[in-house]
Ligand SMILES: *[C@@H]1O[C@H](CO)[C@@H](O)[C@H](O)[C@H]1NC(C)=O
Ligand SMILES: *[C@@H]1O[C@H](CO)[C@@H](O)[C@H](O)[C@H]1NC(C)=O
Ligand SMILES: *[C@@H]1O[C@H](CO)[C@@H](O)[C@H](O)[C@H]1NC(C)=O
Ligand SMILES: *[C@@H]1O[C@H](CO)[C@@H](O)[C@H](O)[C@H]1NC(C)=O
């Protein structure tokens with residue numbers, strides 16, 4: 082029977098409701114913006130920019146990879162933002178603590194956990210404020226369905242999966258592939274462009290088992306997994322195999338497939354979910370927050386506050402500077418808000434993970450991460466090789482929102498710049514582009530056309546709106562780290578042979594992951610559409626046995642949140 086003293090709660094979900102209220106007077110303010118070359122007060126304008134340059138400097142920061150602002154003006158703004166954030170964070174943390182006690186009592190009253198399905202009890206009439214709806218519909222009932230596992234890669238955790246190209250070396254072999262796929266071997270799948278892979282083998286080296294001595298649970302376990310998925314003959318996207326790799330046992334690493342006994346296969350899927358969940362939790366810091374903060378800081382140092390582009394950036398980047406301090410505080414004190422105690426990896430490992438991903442460019446490269454080209458590069462859309470994905474829910478929802486944002490940005494930019502030349506001649510925009518080098522923004526594009534600035538602003542919004550909500554907040558609490566299927570860590574060592582019973586699985590670490598007019602209209606309509614999603618006669622929604630609604634615009638905040 083599970084030890085309830087180990088029940089740990091991750092209250093990240095609260096930030097959904099903890100975001101500051103939207104700005105109300107945006108429409109009016111935008112009419113006051115001017116471009117530098119038509120501003121009659123150009124001297125005062127230049128002086129004001131100089132004052133900002135003196136008051137906003139580049140400082141180091143332990144987490145996130147990117148510079149963090151320092152200097153007189155920066156410090157004033159940061160203090161103000163922290164004053165805005167902290168009371169809300171404390172209020173919600175207190176609430177979560179209360180809800181955790183109630184949830185614990187509820188679990189005991191329901192007879193504790195003796196099988197995986199019992200985890201559903203942890204959500205019944207619980208988390209009324211922090212996670213009132215519980216995990217996404219289907220997550221608690223359909224988690225043994227392989228399509229739930231595979232389709233999570235095309236919705237909740239889409240940032241690591243890629244199509245295996247024709248000449249790429251295979252990560253590992255799956256001897257019985259043909260018996261799973263109805264006749265296609267691993268090589269056949271690769272040759273036909275049907276094979277996809279994801280690789281978290283690097284996570285094996287981060288494992289530390291004695292993280293926090295003073296906590297009742299001194300060690301969690303995990304592995305670094307590699308996995309294959311494939312498009313089968315009917316067009317379904319399905320899992321083929323998972324290979325969990327444990328440090329020191331690489332040579333004897335087991336390969337799990339749907340042909341294994343259900344408990345073994347379920348464990349393998351949960352181990353990969355843990356990797357993808359960990360990746361989302363930490364990579365998102367660099368991939369959404371730092372990636373958006375760095376160009377924003379460069380913009381503060383280059384653009385007048387009267388510049389329309391600065392107005393847009395201020396609108397998108399609402400209170401961004403409180404995020405990394407919150408994360409750093411949580412990591413430093415091992416606080417429940419951040420959750421290091423639940424993972425097999427130490428707080429130092431989390432910090433290193435974020436920073437390495439950022440500094441390598443993987444999570445930070447600006448133009449290279451424009452979503453259409455990024456997903457194309459990984460062979461998930463517009464692939465000249467292999468069959469098309471029948472359903473790609475992440476991309477479908479992201480396109481609706483991001484293209485609506487692009488439409489708004491186009492109208493906005495065209496209303497200020499009559500042609501591309503006007504963009505190229507905007508001295509402040511050009512200064513921003515140059516400043517991004519000092520700010521160590523990787524791969525920031527040249528801004529010589531109206532389209533280029535539209536794309537930059539659209540991407541900046543995408544980082545805050547989409548990446549943040551899918552990799553953190555909504556996505557993570559209700560799906561990619563929801564129990565029982567996507568645990569943060571395991572209390573038992575990863576088995577070195579197959580033959581589990583479901584009883585062993587109940588020992589997984591239990592915690593509840595408490596998880597402009599036309600534009601607005603489009604978003605409201607999209608929200609209506611998302612909320613009307615149901616299961617079809619086969620129990621599926623867009624090919625998934627769960628309802629992925631992380632990007633419901635009336636639930637997902639429109640700005641950077643944790
Ligand atoms: C701004 O804050 C940082 C961090 O607290 C501090 O090191 C720095 O001296 C401050 N700068 C000014 C000008 O107040
Ligand atoms: C459930 O767990 C609690 C705390 O460990 C324990 O006191 C209680 O007896 C358990 N209940 C059952 C039915 O096993
Ligand atoms: C949550 O709300 C339900 C329905 O209103 C109520 O029955 C339940 O007691 C509440 N749970 C807690 C822990 O307050
Ligand atoms: C939103 O939906 C309403 C009702 O169907 C429709 O009239 C309106 O044109 C839609 N707006 C947009 C921007 O698509």
Ligand SMILES: *[C@@H]1O[C@H](CO)[C@@H](O)[C@H](O)[C@H]1NC(C)=O
Nearest residue numbers: 219222223616619620621626
């Ligand atoms: C998934 O879960 C929902 C809600 O519990 C159910 O209606 C649906 O039939 C399930 N789908 C499958 C494929 O089992």
